[in-house]
Amino acid sequence: MLTVIPDLLDARAVAQVRALIDAAQWVDGNITSGHQSALAKRNLQLPEDAPEAQQAGQIVLEALGRSPLFIAAALPLKIFPPLFNSYAGGQAFGTHVDNAVRIQQGSGFRLRSDLSITVFLEEAEAYEGGELTVETNFGVQRVKLPAGHAVLYPSSSLHRVEPVTSGRRVASFFWIQSMVRDDGARQMLFDLDSSIQALAVDRGHDDAQVIRLTSVYHNLLRRWSDA
Template sequence: MFTHTIPALFTPDECARIVSLAESGEMREGGLVGGVQQASIRRARITWLDDQGEAGFVMDRIMRGVAEANREAFRFDITDFHERLQVARYDESDEGHYDWHSDIGDGAIARQRKLTIVVQLTEPELYEGGTLDLNLGSAQWSAPRTVGSATLFASFMLHRVAPVTRGARHSLTCWCHGPSFR
């Protein structure tokens, strides 16, 4: 199985609360590569949520969802959540997007990413474009846009966020870590 969807990991009210928590913090440019802005690759504003305090419920829910999805669909050796939760805002004002990429990258932590989970935080009628697309080799698959739905996939899979052409799309991303694939 290449992808797994949890139709309602969060309620619409919980999604609005997550967006509010994110926007109350400092959102910064999300397209930095080696300290240099790479707008051709990614245009987004991002912030990081702690897994305790007001946002503690988010990580608790993510962990339960990942455990269930991993048992049902992936059976990966997941041992840790080394990174904080990332909330991204893709906005029409700068055609917010994230070009094709995988989530396994340079650095010890990024190399240990096994599963990626992306939660849709914005009602689909509030924006156009902004689809989360996954490359399945011979086909392309678009994740559900229902607010509160979560899409999980192997972190090595190529995926993108298409440009937002109207409104703004918020998403929550978390990476699950474990020993290297063999």
């Protein structure tokens, strides 16, 4: 499933992140590419170990921890430290699929990439092109969101970043290992959780049917999770 997370970062947080990363030294984006990606990728990126990237990444991670929508949709077990990229002057990232396993440079930290996330850090009207294009079971979806908004999608999806023909596209990107590796199972759990929350608003959390459905949710999560 593809899930948009509005206002993951508020305007103040976006400004804090941009102040950090705009002052940093950007390098060729292929420093984190696999073989397939390197053939298609033309952008700039902050090194993983750049202090500015680490400080900005912490702001993003703290925002994720405060987002009920992200938690419900991703059911995160591990989160790769946020990375940052930039596209301008016709740069693009051709159609590719993300590596199945991501390893943090200089550490033993690794995760299975179940979900990919892009957090937009530039207003959509400030640049031309740069849409994130994701091939889903429901057709091709093109995503270009306001600064601070994020989109979550399966890492197994073929996707690309369209050429940026004017202005500059700046974003954070990284991966999540979910407690539930199967995308279809995560979708069912997310739909069930959303229905439970809506029903609880009408009937109250102590309603017998709300309690019953909550029990079903947790028993399915217990059956399907790797945690």
